[in-house]
Amino acid sequence: xPQDQNSKQExxxxxxxxxxxxxxxxxxxxxxxxxxxxxxxxxxxxAALDKVNVMLLDDHMQHCVSDAMRSQDSSEQDRVLNExxxxxxxxxxx
Amino acid sequence: xPQDQNSKQExxxxxxxxxxxxxxxxxxxxxxxxxxxxxxxxxxxxAALDKVNVMLLDDHMQHCVSDAMRSQDSSEQDRVLNExxxxxxxxxxx
Amino acid sequence: xPQDQNSKQExxxxxxxxxxxxxxxxxxxxxxxxxxxxxxxxxxxxAALDKVNVMLLDDHMQHCVSDAMRSQDSSEQDRVLNExxxxxxxxxxx
Amino acid sequence: xPQDQNSKQExxxxxxxxxxxxxxxxxxxxxxxxxxxxxxxxxxxxAALDKVNVMLLDDHMQHCVSDAMRSQDSSEQDRVLNExxxxxxxxxxx
Numbered sequence: 115x116p117q118d119q120n121s122k123q124e125x126x127x128x129x130x131x132x133x134x135x136x137x138x139x140x141x142x143x144x145x146x147x148x149x150x151x152x153x154x155x156x157x158x159x160x161a162a163l164d165k166v167n168v169m170l171l172d173d174h175m176q177h178c179v180s181d182a183m184r185s186q187d188s189s190e191q192d193r194v195l196n197e198x199x200x201x202x203x204x205x206x207x208x
Numbered sequence: 209x210p211q212d213q214n215s216k217q218e219x220x221x222x223x224x225x226x227x228x229x230x231x232x233x234x235x236x237x238x239x240x241x242x243x244x245x246x247x248x249x250x251x252x253x254x255a256a257l258d259k260v261n262v263m264l265l266d267d268h269m270q271h272c273v274s275d276a277m278r279s280q281d282s283s284e285q286d287r288v289l290n291e292x293x294x295x296x297x298x299x300x301x302x
Numbered sequence: 303x304p305q306d307q308n309s310k311q312e313x314x315x316x317x318x319x320x321x322x323x324x325x326x327x328x329x330x331x332x333x334x335x336x337x338x339x340x341x342x343x344x345x346x347x348x349a350a351l352d353k354v355n356v357m358l359l360d361d362h363m364q365h366c367v368s369d370a371m372r373s374q375d376s377s378e379q380d381r382v383l384n385e386x387x388x389x390x391x392x393x394x395x396x
Numbered sequence: 397x398p399q400d401q402n403s404k405q406e407x408x409x410x411x412x413x414x415x416x417x418x419x420x421x422x423x424x425x426x427x428x429x430x431x432x433x434x435x436x437x438x439x440x441x442x443a444a445l446d447k448v449n450v451m452l453l454d455d456h457m458q459h460c461v462s463d464a465m466r467s468q469d470s471s472e473q474d475r476v477l478n479e480x481x482x483x484x485x486x487x488x489x490x
Contacts, residue, residue: 116237116243122237125237126234126237126238129230129233129234129237130234132230133227133230133231133234136223136226136227136230137227139223140220140223140224140227143210143216143219143220143223144220149210149264149265149267149268149272150268150291150294150295152264153261153264153265153268153295154294154295154298156257156260156261156264157261157295157298159257160254160257160258163250163253163254163257164254166250167247167250167251167484168481168484168485170243170246170247170250171243171247171480171481171484172477172481173243174243174244174247175477175480175481176477178243179461179465179477180465180473180477182465183461183462183464183465183466184465184466191462195454195457195458195461195462197244198453198457198480199450199453199454199457200244200248201244201247201248201251202449202450202453202484203450204248204251261390262387262390262391265387265390266383266387269383269386269387270383273367273371273383274371274379274383276371277367277368277370277371277372278371278372285368289360289363289364289367289368292359292363293356293359293360293363296355296356296359296390297356304425304431310425313425314422314425314426317418317421317422317425318422320418321415321418321419321422324411324414324415324418325415327411328408328411328412328415331398331404331407331408331411332408337398337452337453337455337456337460338456338479338482338483340452341449341452341453341456341483342482342483342486344445344448344449344452345449345483345486347445348442348445348446351438351441351442351445352442354438355435355438355439358431358434358435358438359431359435361431362431362432362435366431385432388432388436389432389435389436389439392436392439
């Protein structure tokens with residue numbers, strides 16, 4: 115979870131907005147709107163989720179990663195670095 | 209809208225599943241789950257939306273684009289090709 | 303190949319520039335420059351290649367796809383639509 | 397630069413291979429090969445560069461980021477976290 119309450123609040127608001135946006139896209143489909151218009155809305159949701167991920171990651175780095183790095187616990191340090199690797203790797207889809 | 213009823217049904221089901229997934233992510237945030245776990249779920253939603261977009265685009269190409277290309281209406285042909293350009297361009301974020 | 307000679311010329315110039323850019327990144331690595339600076343250059347190359355792909359696709363749609371759609375050859379039409387599907391699918395990495 | 401000599405060697409080899417690949421794409425264009433085949437090769441180069449970036453980032457996190465986090469220098473710590481933010485942000489293109 116975001117350690118910073120402002121970040122958490124903002125991520126929460128953005129996710130609720132994404133949820134509403136997806137429901138709107140479901141309705142566009144039900145009302146047989148034009149495919150290209152639907153695709154543009156899906157792309158907008160994906161961009162919003164990119165932004166959410168960057169915010170979550172910022173908070174994570176400023177708290178969990180920082181704490182692990184400052185600790186003397188090298189297995190904890192390896193763990194957080196491996197997690198960051200996985201997050202990057204998933205985006206690269208390597 | 210997808211012209212093919214099976215496609216439309218499948219896209220509809222996938223979008224409802226994405227909506228449920230996003231609500232689940234909101235709850236993860238509210239329950240202060242670990243940031244990295246939340247990020248992985250957001251990435252899964254983005255992959256699901258990639259798949260939705262490819263399905264929408266397939267249907268669009270097999271119907272609207274095909275019809276426009278077979279028509280004698282060159283301004284309609286330009287219109288559909290420009291739309292495809294925009295969809296690609298948005299993904300490339302050029 | 304791009305059917306339009308101006309497009310072909312421009313794509314050619316951009317690809318030569320990408321090749322030079324990649325050689326520059328190799329030198330940055332050999333000269334032990336800072337990782338983050340190298341990563342930013344790799345990201346710039348990827349953005350340049352996104353642009354190249356959109357240009358290639360535009361030309362392809364305006365010529366090969368248009369021709370196939372206007373032909374009476376339905377297997378040729380299927381072929382070009384399947385190819386577009388694969389190009390989109392590869393970008394979505396579905 | 398990658399601190400780890402094996403990583404540096406491997407990244408170097410991959411970048412040389414990308415450079416060769418790009419030159420091959422230039423030749424495909426000059427020899428008027430089919431657009432879709434060229435696009436697939438460009439996509440392969442982009443995937444190879446994704447992999448290079450993940451490797452560079454791994455090495456960077458295991459050395460520069462770790463060192464900064466373990467130091468007592470909070471401005472240095474902020475600097476490396478801001479850099480990681482920018483790298484993620486560029487990929488999200490927010």
